[in-house]
Amino acid sequence: MGAKIKLIEYYLPERILTNEELEKVYPEWSASKLEKKVGIKQRHIAGPNETSLDLAANAATKLLEKEDKSLIDFVLFCTQSPEYLLPTSACLLQAKLGLRTEIGALDFNLGCSGYIYGLAIAKGMINAGLCKNVLLVTGETYSKFIAEDDISNRSIFGDAGTATIVTYSDEDMLGEFVFGTDGNGAENLIVKELSARNSYILPNNGRPTLYMNGPEIFNFTIETIPPLLQKVIAKNKLQVTDINYFILHQANKYILEFLISEMCLDISKCHIDMLNYGNTVSNTIPIALKDSLEQGRIKEGDKVLLAGFGVGYSWGSTIINI
Amino acid sequence: MQGRIDMIDNFIALLANALEKKPSTIAMNDEFRNYKEWDSLAVLAVIAMIKQNFNITIPRKDFDELKTVSDLFEYIQAHR
Numbered sequence: 001m002g003a004k005i006k007l008i009e010y011y012l013p014e015r016i017l018t019n020e021e022l023e024k025v026y027p028e029w030s031a032s033k034l035e036k037k038v039g040i041k042q043r044h045i046a047g048p049n050e051t052s053l054d055l056a057a058n059a060a061t062k063l064l065e066k067e068d069k070s071l072i073d074f075v076l077f078c079t080q081s082p083e084y085l086l087p088t089s090a091c092l093l094q095a096k097l098g099l100r101t102e103i104g105a106l107d108f109n110l111g112c113s114g115y116i117y118g119l120a121i122a123k124g125m126i127n128a129g130l131c132k133n134v135l136l137v138t139g140e141t142y143s144k145f146i147a148e149d150d151i152s153n154r155s156i157f158g159d160a161g162t163a164t165i166v167t168y169s170d171e172d173m174l175g176e177f178v179f180g181t182d183g184n185g186a187e188n189l190i191v192k193e194l195s196a197r198n199s200y201i202l203p204n205n206g207r208p209t210l211y212m213n214g215p216e217i218f219n220f221t222i223e224t225i226p227p228l229l230q231k232v233i234a235k236n237k238l239q240v241t242d243i244n245y246f247i248l249h250q251a252n253k254y255i256l257e258f259l260i261s262e263m264c265l266d267i268s269k270c271h272i273d274m275l276n277y278g279n280t281v282s283n284t285i286p287i288a289l290k291d292s293l294e295q296g297r298i299k300e301g302d303k304v305l306l307a308g309f310g311v312g313y314s315w316g317s318t319i320i321n322i
Numbered sequence: 323m324q325g326r327i328d329m330i331d332n333f334i335a336l337l338a339n340a341l342e343k344k345p346s347t348i349a350m351n352d353e354f355r356n357y358k359e360w361d362s363l364a365v366l367a368v369i370a371m372i373k374q375n376f377n378i379t380i381p382r383k384d385f386d387e388l389k390t391v392s393d394l395f396e397y398i399q400a401h402r
Contacts, residue, residue: 029361038363152362214362214366215365215366215369215380216382218366218369218370219369219380219381254366258370258374261374
């Protein structure tokens with residue numbers, strides 16, 4: 001018994017925010033500088049009435065055009081912007097997609113590491129014989145948490161939804177996982193408003209607001225990721241040269257290039273492509289996987305290292321066989 | 323052993339490269355946050371430069387207390 005990724009689809013909201021638009025508001029941030037340094041040219045932004053659940057549902061709908069939806073027997077929904085505090089968004093998704101009622105569904109709240117954790121949960125449940133076809137969905141709309149005048153975060157984050165089917169297979173195509181958690185970093189990437197801790201009170205401008213301590217997140221990443229990659233390669237009993245392709249969470253080009261240089265990786269084997277999406281949080285890895293497969297950057301038989309890291313702090317990595 | 327003046331010159335060259343400035347426009351007494359090149363990306367560039375060249379990770383709270391180019395240089399000397 002084992003598990004494999006069978007299908008991936010993603011959905012990007014229609015509205016596009018370009019560097020040129022940002023430059024009009026903040027003339028000191030030139031569009032070309034943004035593209036060169038951060039590696040982002042545009043990002044998709046959810047509409048006023050479009051939620052993470054909608055983005056996730058749109059991605060799942062695309063996917064279910066290719067797959068018999070009666071086969072789905074579990075739904076995992078990774079989001080930090082759920083439809084409501086309660087009920088569970090995955091339950092709403094079950095109804096929205098018209099899935100069977102004899103299935104399990106749950107949300108889990110993770111950001112940039114979320115897809116790795118979703119794959120791990122799906123693999124664990126499949127290998128335990130609890131289910132056979134997991135619909136793993138990610139949806140995120142950080143744009144709704146970002147203040148108008150917060151140029152740093154507006155330039156980086158984009159919204160998206162993805163859907164993946166993880167299915168049983170004779171051979172385990174999802175390798176060993178390594179996880180990491182350090183809640184001491186919680187304050188460095190946080191939305192504090194509308195929380196139990198703050199008595200569900202909203203600030204004066206009436207919106208929960210994302211706070212990111214960029215330099216500390218950068219420090220966390222450069223300290224944590226090189227050893228994470230070493231551990232996951234060792235745990236899978238491989239050498240770094242056995243890895244055909246590296247897909248790290250697409251945070252921004254600047255940090256990815258720094259990590260690649262620190263770890264002396266072959267840059268031609270590393271995915272750096274957030275040009276048209278920005279940092280879409282838990283969506284970046286499935287988007288990168290789908291694009292890489294379609295563009296022929298990875299092919300059957302390849303070993304691909306996936307690593308997610310960020311808000312929490314939370315991080316995780318695995319190596320998959322294509 | 324590298325002389326102090328060489329070390330300062332070397333550091334200014336690295337900082338200039340990180341900030342995409344000419345080394346001749348950087349003086350030890352300058353408050354680096356006043357440079358027109360200074361923005362949130364410049365912060366990362368300087369932190370990355372110090373990590374890459376001196377293997378020092380500067381915590382944000384320490385970094386916020388450093389004001390001048392000289393402060394940065396002395397911080398590195400104290401933590402090498």
